[in-house]
Amino acid sequence: MPLYGPDFAADPQAYYDYLRHHGPTAPVELAPGVEATLVTDYTAALQLLRDPGFRKDARLWRGLRSGEVPEDSPVVPLLAYRPNCMFADGTEHQRLRQAVTDSMARIDSRRLTQITGQASAYLIAQFSARGSADLMADYARQLPLFVFNELFGCPAEIGDRVLSGISGMFDGIDAAESARVLHGAVGELVALKRERPGDDVASWLMAHEAGLSDEEMLHQLSLLLGAGADPLRNLIGNTLHRILTHAPGAYQDVRHAVDDTLWQNPPVANLAAHYPADDRTYAGRRVEAGELVMVSFAAANTGIERAEGQTGNRASLAWSAGPHACPSQRPAMHITVTAVDNLLGQLPDIELAVAADRLTWRPGPFHRALDALPVRFRATRVVGQPPTPIPSQRTASPKAEHVDGARRTVSSGKWSQFLSWLRK
Numbered sequence: 001m002p003l004y005g006p007d008f009a010a011d012p013q014a015y016y017d018y019l020r021h022h023g024p025t026a027p028v029e030l031a032p033g034v035e036a037t038l039v040t041d042y043t044a045a046l047q048l049l050r051d052p053g054f055r056k057d058a059r060l061w062r063g064l065r066s067g068e069v070p071e072d073s074p075v076v077p078l079l080a081y082r083p084n085c086m087f088a089d090g091t092e093h094q095r096l097r098q099a100v101t102d103s104m105a106r107i108d109s110r111r112l113t114q115i116t117g118q119a120s121a122y123l124i125a126q127f128s129a130r131g132s133a134d135l136m137a138d139y140a141r142q143l144p145l146f147v148f149n150e151l152f153g154c155p156a157e158i159g160d161r162v163l164s165g166i167s168g169m170f171d172g173i174d175a176a177e178s179a180r181v182l183h184g185a186v187g188e189l190v191a192l193k194r195e196r197p198g199d200d201v202a203s204w205l206m207a208h209e210a211g212l213s214d215e216e217m218l219h220q221l222s223l224l225l226g227a228g229a230d231p232l233r234n235l236i237g238n239t240l241h242r243i244l245t246h247a248p249g250a251y252q253d254v255r256h257a258v259d260d261t262l263w264q265n266p267p268v269a270n271l272a273a274h275y276p277a278d279d280r281t282y283a284g285r286r287v288e289a290g291e292l293v294m295v296s297f298a299a300a301n302t303g304i305e306r307a308e309g310q311t312g313n314r315a316s317l318a319w320s321a322g323p324h325a326c327p328s329q330r331p332a333m334h335i336t337v338t339a340v341d342n343l344l345g346q347l348p349d350i351e352l353a354v355a356a357d358r359l360t361w362r363p364g365p366f367h368r369a370l371d372a373l374p375v376r377f378r379a380t381r382v383v384g385q386p387p388t389p390i391p392s393q394r395t396a397s398p399k400a401e402h403v404d405g406a407r408r409t410v411s412s413g414k415w416s417q418f419l420s421w422l423r424k
C-alpha cells in the first residue's frame with residue numbers, strides 16, 4: 001500500500017481504514033522501493049513506543065545498509081541517522097533530551113504570548129489591507145520561524161538565513177543549498193552564544209549540565225528547528241482549516257479546535273521510525289532485526305472511540321508517547337492557540353475563498369499538510385504600534401552581511417524587516 005502520491009494525500013483516512021483490515025500492523029511503501037511496517041492500532045502503538053527493544057538509531061536500518069533503499073529516495077533525508085536526540089537510545093538519549101526538555105521548560109509563557117503576538121500582528125499587517133490571503137504561505141508557515149528566531153536569540157543577520165534556509169528545505173527549493181545556509185547560520189549562532197550568552201533557549205541549552213559540544217549544539221538546534229517548524233506550521237494550518245470548514249460558532253474555544261485537530265488530523269501523521277534490536281514477535285507477527293517499523297499516529301487516533309469536541313488531548317498520539325514523545329507540547333500548544341486566536345480576533349469575518357473540497361494537501365507519508373489555505377475577509381488596515389519590544393530584540397542589528405566568507409547584504413531579509421517594524 002503506497003503512502004505517497006496524490007490519492008493518499010487526497011484521502012489518507014480511506015487508506016488507514018483499509019490498512020486496519022490487516023490487523024494492528026500492515027505492510028506499506030513510503031516511497032518507491034522503501035518498505036515499512038506501519039502500526040495502525042492504538043494499543044500496539046503504545047506497546048512499541050514504550051519497548052526499549054525497538055531502537056531509534058537509524059544506523060540499524062537494514063534496508064538502507066543493504067542498499068535495498070535508494071540513497072537518493074525522498075524519504076531518506078528525514079529518516080537517516082543524525083547525531084541528535086531523535087536518533088539516540090538509552091542513556092545517550094536521556095542526556096541529549098534532558099538538555100532539550102530543561103531548556104524548553106525555561107520558556108516563560110508570558111514571553112511566549114508576547115513573542116507570538118508580535119509575530120502574529122506583524123504578519124497580519126502584511127495582508128490585512130488586501131482582503132485575501134493564503135493562510136499557509138502568509139501566516140502559518142512564517143509565524144513559527146519568527147517565534148523560534150526570537151526564542152533562540154537570533155540576531156538579524158543570522159535569523160534571516162535561518163528563515164530562508166529552513167523555508168527552502170521544507171519547500172524543496174534547492175534543498176542541499178538551503179541545508180547549507182541553515183547549518184552555516186546555526187553554526188554561527190552557536191559561536192555567538194559561546195562568546196555572548198543571552199537569555200534564550202540556545203544559551204540555556206549550551207549552559208546545561210549535559211555539557212553539549214559545539215557539534216552537539218549544532219545538531220540539537222537544527223533538530224529543534226526542523227522538528228518544530230513544520231509540525232507547528234501544520235498544526236496552525238490544520239486547526240484553521242478545521243475552524244473554517246465547520247459552521248461558524250462550532251468552536252467557541254480555539255483550544256477545543258486544536259484538540260480535535262490533534263485527534264482527527266494530526267500534523268505528524270506517520271513517523272516514530274523504530275528498528276527492532278533483534279528478531280521478535282510483535283503484535284502477533286514476526287518482525288526482523290533492523291526492519292523499519294513506524295507508527296501511524298493518525299490511524300491509531302482515529303481507530304479508537306472518541307466524541308468530537310471532547311476536551312483534553314493527553315491520550316492523543318499526535319505528540320507520540322514514551323521516551324521520544326515530543327518534548328515541546330506545552331510551547332507548541334501555546335503558540336498555536338495564540339496564533340489562531342489572534343488571527344480570528346483581528347479578522348472576525350474570515351472565510352474560505354474556495355470550496356473546501358478544492359483544497360489540496362502536500363504529498364508525502366509523514367506530514368498532514370495543506371498546500372494552501374486561501375481565505376477572504378473585509379479588508380482592514382491594521383494600525384497601531386507593535387507591542388513593546390522584548391529586551392533581546394533591542395540589541396539586534398538590522399544591518400548585516402557575511403555568509404560563509406561571502407559578503408551578502410541581507411538587511412532586506414524577513415527577520416530584519418520584522419525587527420525594524422518592531423522598532424518603529
Ligand code: HEM
Binds near residue numbers: 100272320323
Ligand atoms: C515548538 C515546536 C516543537 C519543537 C521544538 C519540537 C521538538 C521535538 C523534538 C526535539 C523531538 C524529538 C524528541 C526525542 O527524540 O526525544 C520531537 C518529537 C516529536 N514531535 Fe515535536 N516539536 C515541536 C512541535 C511539534 C508539533 C506541533 C507536533 C504535532 C502535534 C509534534 C509532534 C512530534 C512527534 C509526533 C514526535 C515524535 C517523532 C518520532 O518519534 O519520530 N511536535 N519534537
